[in-house]
Amino acid sequence: MNKLLSLTAAGVLLSSSALYGQIEINENLSVTGFLDMSLYHADDDSGDSTSFDLDQMEIDFLYSFNEITAEVDLDYQRGETNEIDLEQAFITYDLGEGTSITAGKFLSYMGWETAEPTGLYQYSYAYGTTIPGYHNGVTIDFSDDWGSIGLAVLDSVYDDDGSINSDADDYDMGIETKVVFTPADGWTFFLGYGIDSANAGLEDRELINFWTSYEFGATTLAFEYNIYSDTFSDIDQWLLMYSVATGDKGTFTARISDSVTEYTMLDYSASGLWEDEDFKYTVAYIHAVNDNLAIVTEASLTDGGSYRGDLTEFAVEALFTF
Numbered sequence: 001m002n003k004l005l006s007l008t009a010a011g012v013l014l015s016s017s018a019l020y021g022q023i024e025i026n027e028n029l030s031v032t033g034f035l036d037m038s039l040y041h042a043d044d045d046s047g048d049s050t051s052f053d054l055d056q057m058e059i060d061f062l063y064s065f066n067e068i069t070a071e072v073d074l075d076y077q078r079g080e081t082n083e084i085d086l087e088q089a090f091i092t093y094d095l096g097e098g099t100s101i102t103a104g105k106f107l108s109y110m111g112w113e114t115a116e117p118t119g120l121y122q123y124s125y126a127y128g129t130t131i132p133g134y135h136n137g138v139t140i141d142f143s144d145d146w147g148s149i150g151l152a153v154l155d156s157v158y159d160d161d162g163s164i165n166s167d168a169d170d171y172d173m174g175i176e177t178k179v180v181f182t183p184a185d186g187w188t189f190f191l192g193y194g195i196d197s198a199n200a201g202l203e204d205r206e207l208i209n210f211w212t213s214y215e216f217g218a219t220t221l222a223f224e225y226n227i228y229s230d231t232f233s234d235i236d237q238w239l240l241m242y243s244v245a246t247g248d249k250g251t252f253t254a255r256i257s258d259s260v261t262e263y264t265m266l267d268y269s270a271s272g273l274w275e276d277e278d279f280k281y282t283v284a285y286i287h288a289v290n291d292n293l294a295i296v297t298e299a300s301l302t303d304g305g306s307y308r309g310d311l312t313e314f315a316v317e318a319l320f321t322f
Helices: 009-020 266-271
Strands: 021-024 029-044 045-063 066-075 084-096 099-107 135-144 147-154 171-181 188-198 206-217 218-231 233-246 252-262 275-288 293-304 310-321
Touching: 135 171
Parallel strands: none
Antiparallel strands: 021 029, 029 045, 029 310, 045 066, 066 084, 084 099, 099 135, 135 147, 147 171, 171 188, 188 206, 206 218, 218 233, 233 252, 252 275, 275 293, 293 310
16 A cells, blocks of 8 residues: 655645654654544435444554564454454565565555554545455565565565465465656655466466645645456456645645446346446545544545445544554
8 A cells, every 4th residue: 555655634634643753662762543433424326324433443562672663453343254353564684775575464566545543634545445455475575765576575465364375265366566756846656566366277466556646735646557357357446545634734635536447248238237336526624633532524425436326425434643
């Protein structure tokens, strides 16, 4: 996911505590985390529903021993099979000259939108699950003034079971790569590729992820495009986002996004569903109550076509970071 979020308006409001406000236990250990609660309302062709929940809670332990650092994240998410989860646990060895090696369970390179709500410019995500999450493996990364490159050898791009090669698995080892360019002040270009090698007559899972962002003054512009394919479907996705600071404590964001799925399995022929599309409009406002608490409000409209119809969503989120 996007780990290059600068401290622009949304970054200052939601990420400054996690990046700089850590609770220092001793010279080798710091703790940070967040609580995420929301009031959510949805209305579609089948009816409407409203909920209020603690969506997510996370505590991160950050270790530092000269050139070796480590991180362990414990995470609760409502509705997950294992609601309390070891989200991340990895060590990083700094080789110097901008080069580092990381091993353990860690987050994917891919995606403009961050995995955690503390890095988002709004409440919801643009589209579904083509962007990978957390997985086990080893990465080598190099960064310089022009940008960075990275290579990850993984148990799987999309799974985190730790199995590299097993006859019982549909997919074996995965690989991710990234190239990031920062050619001028405010500009970032990211190109990533991920592949899971398939077993048992399945096709490889492949993802090409491109995004670019431009930050000038209090404004951020971003564009993303994804191409994903597997045995069952081919998916094209894109988003366009505009975000601007409004005063000292606010950020307004507008986003449009689209996800088109072309199904390749005959199972869908009975219903005549060969292609599916979700076109989404989103507006959001973030208000920083203080350095640790932000209130996020959002309204979204998704056009799901003739198959699912329209979906209207409203959310108010309280995000407390420490």
